[in-house]
Amino acid sequence: MIISHDLGTTGNKASLHRDDGRLVTSVTVNYSARFADNGVAEQNPDDWWRAVVEATRGLLARSGTDPAQVTGLVVSGQMMSAVLLDAAYRPVRAALIWADTRSTAQTEHLERVIGQDRAYALTGHRLNPTYSLEKIMWVRDNEPETFSRVRHFCLAKDFVVQRLTGRLVTDRSDASATNAYDQTRGEWSTEMLEAAGLDARLFPDILDATAVVGTLTPEAARETGLAVTTRVVLGGGDGPIAAVGAGIVAPEDGAYVCLGTSSWISFASATPVHDPLRRTMTFDHVVPGQYVPTATMQAGGGGLAWVSELLHPEPSSTGLAALVSAASTASASSSGLYFLPYLLGERSPYWNPDAAGSFIGINRHHGRAEMTRAVLEGVAFNLFTCLQAFRDSGSAIERVDAIGGGAASDAWLQILADVWGIPVRRRTIVEEANSLGAAVTAAVGLGLVDDFGAARGLSEVSAEFSPDRDRHAEYLARYAVFVEGYECLQPWFATRAGR
Numbered sequence: 420m421i422i423s424h425d426l427g428t429t430g431n432k433a434s435l436h437r438d439d440g441r442l443v444t445s446v447t448v449n450y451s452a453r454f455a456d457n458g459v460a461e462q463n464p465d466d467w468w469r470a471v472v473e474a475t476r477g478l479l480a481r482s483g484t485d486p487a488q489v490t491g492l493v494v495s496g497q498m499m500s501a502v503l504l505d506a507a508y509r510p511v512r513a514a515l516i517w518a519d520t521r522s523t524a525q526t527e528h529l530e531r532v533i534g535q536d537r538a539y540a541l542t543g544h545r546l547n548p549t550y551s552l553e554k555i556m557w558v559r560d561n562e563p564e565t566f567s568r569v570r571h572f573c574l575a576k577d578f579v580v581q582r583l584t585g586r587l588v589t590d591r592s593d594a595s596a597t598n599a600y601d602q603t604r605g606e607w608s609t610e611m612l613e614a615a616g617l618d619a620r621l622f623p624d625i626l627d628a629t630a631v632v633g634t635l636t637p638e639a640a641r642e643t644g645l646a647v648t649t650r651v652v653l654g655g656g657d658g659p660i661a662a663v664g665a666g667i668v669a670p671e672d673g674a675y676v677c678l679g680t681s682s683w684i685s686f687a688s689a690t691p692v693h694d695p696l697r698r699t700m701t702f703d704h705v706v707p708g709q710y711v712p713t714a715t716m717q718a719g720g721g722g723l724a725w726v727s728e729l730l731h732p733e734p735s736s737t738g739l740a741a742l743v744s745a746a747s748t749a750s751a752s753s754s755g756l757y758f759l760p761y762l763l764g765e766r767s768p769y770w771n772p773d774a775a776g777s778f779i780g781i782n783r784h785h786g787r788a789e790m791t792r793a794v795l796e797g798v799a800f801n802l803f804t805c806l807q808a809f810r811d812s813g814s815a816i817e818r819v820d821a822i823g824g825g826a827a828s829d830a831w832l833q834i835l836a837d838v839w840g841i842p843v844r845r846r847t848i849v850e851e852a853n854s855l856g857a858a859v860t861a862a863v864g865l866g867l868v869d870d871f872g873a874a875r876g877l878s879e880v881s882a883e884f885s886p887d888r889d890r891h892a893e894y895l896a897r898y899a900v901f902v903e904g905y906e907c908l909q910p911w912f913a914t915r916a917g918r
Contacts, residue, residue, distance in 0.1 A: 420489045421865075422478060422645075423857035425657060426467050426496035426575045428452060428516065428680040428721070433474035434854035435482055438490065438867045440877050442858075445851050446477040453513070458520030458548065458764065458772060461513035464502055464578050471579055475643040491650045492583065492635075493861035495853050496576030498596040498656035498702075501554035504571040508581050511568045515554040516575075517681070518717060518763045520772035522553035525560065525615075529553065529598075533614040535697065541611060543595065543602045543691045543701035543710075548772050549717075549764075550598035556615055572621045576654055583643075583651050584633035589623045591703040592655035592711075602691060602703065628655040628705035629864030652864040654857050655705040658713055662687060664856030665822050665846060666878055668706050668871040674809075674816045676835070676843070677852070678825025682719020682798060683767075684805050685711050686816065698768040698808040705860050706871045712814065714767035714805030719798045720825040722760045722776070726794045730787045743795070745788035747830035751796050752897040755780040756789055757904055758797035768804045769905070773916040779904045795831050799838040800901040806839055818842040820880065822852035829884070837890040838898065848878040 420443070425432040430449035436442055450466040453459065471494075479486060499517040504510055515521070529538065529546045538546045547553070551574070559566045573581070574593040581587040594600040594607070599615070599622065601608035607622050626632075630653045640647040654660065658677070662668070665675040667687050674686040691701040692712035699714045718725070723739065731738030751757070761774035778793065809816055818841050825831055826849040836843040848855050855877060862868045 421858045421861045422492045423854040424494045425853035431470035435478045436858040440859045446474045448474045460516050460518035464510045472642045486645045491861045491865045493652040493857045494576040494654040495660040495857040501551045502573050502578045503569045505568045506570045520548040520764045522548040522557035525553040525556035545697040552598035583639045585636050587623050590628040590653050590655045592659040595703040652861040659705045659711050660856040661853045663874045664852030666875045675820040678720050678823035680721040683715035685713040694812050717763040742791040746791035749788035749792040751792035756793045758793035760797040773912040799835050820844045822849045832884045836884040836886040838894045840886050840891040843884045844880045845882040846878045847881045
């Protein structure tokens with residue numbers, strides 16, 4: 420058996436798999452995040468650890484699995500965070516997670532010293548407050564006493580792996596999401612670190628995602644209920660890991676969309692894909708020698724969760740289902756109502772930390788269903804811009820497979836198909852796709868399967884949503900209005916932020 424943990428924004432989705440990667444059962448343990456003014460987005464790393472412990476014990480209890488049967492454990496985690504540790508590997512403060520955008524001044528410093536073009540060529544990513552490097556600089560510049568105790572930096576999954584094994588390392592996929600990684604050389608970038616004024620000794624060694632880091636420490640074994648002989652495979656960032664869970668392990672496998680808290684479109688490529696306008700980014704894949712060009716928006720499924728919390732009095736799952744059901748037959752853009760889904764600023768395609776969520780064109784007759792429909796369409800419109808960016812770079816995307824919690828919605832997948840004008844297919848495993856990808860990564864690392872190609876047979880297409888050509892033509896006209904809405908508000912976003 421293999422246990423995989425996926426440390427997301429809202430909780431840890433843990434799953435138990437057979438040695439070939441097939442899913443047996445899953446458990447989710449939730450935790451909170453703190454969002455506040457001025458771009459604050461933080462989580463307590465110890466909450467991640469507690470969730471791993473609770474979920475591991477829950478998997479063993481639910482399945483009746485003997486701990487001795489668990490041959491390996493692997494971790495996937497949210498990317499682009501800044502987890503800062505002292506000499507004893509304890510957090511010196513809350514982690515600045517991917518959604519934190521406080522480091523605008525630090526980004527501007529890097530733009531002056533190294534420039535956007537050079538940074539993009541080096542790292543495959545533009546300079547932006549959402550990246551780890553800028554967040555570390557922010558803590559150094561604004562919390563000098565705290566920073567004086569920092570001896571190590573890592574990402575979310577690395578923190579948990581260290582608690583499990585006593586060893587702090589990271590993998591190439593997570594390293595490639597920091598703005599501190601030379602993607603051509605496959606190592607930390609001396610040029611970027613010098614521009615940032617940071618000591619390279621803060622940064623962990625970089626290994627392959629399939630590396631066996633070690634076995635459980637006695638303390639970790641006692642807390643999780645597993646045997647000390649359980650081997651821990653490093654794992655990777657949730658985006659590249661999700662690609663494996665969607666069966667996207669080589670260029671011929673096509674593209675996928677993840678409708679999680681953040682949402683993205685991605686595919687596998689033998690080389691990095693650089694957009695002349697820097698709208699997209701490229702991560703290292705967890706598959707050796709492969710890359711995953713990606714366009715990520717900050718609040719995809721997170722926008723839908725937000726509107727559900729606001730508009731429906733029932734518990735979240737019940738309320739969300741009711742709202743989406745009502746939205747499936749409601750009108751939004753067709754009646755002049757649009758939603759700009761920039762609740763946490765935005766990465767792709769605009770890379771604007773000042774952007775804000777906005778309902779535009781709301782009238783008295785618009786209610787819950789219409790507002791929910793506007794959110795679903797707004798995410799689809801924004802991701803369409805991301806899709807167009809890849810096409811502009813020469814990447815032909817003819818269909819997209821959907822994973823993540825939002826992929827369970829027929830209504831949303833049909834909207835995506837109609838807006839994009841291409842088929843959108845649901846996979847059989849959607850919410851556990853990250854855990855599945857992590858399990859396959861572990862199986863490769865432990866020598867239980869020959870290669871990542873094993874992922875293709877573990878999640879199959881369960882439904883396909885074909886675009887309606889008439890609706891697509893109508894959506895194209897409305898998409899132009901959506902883009903114009905952002906362009907009109909862009910100066911106001913800057914004024915609102917005091918720039």
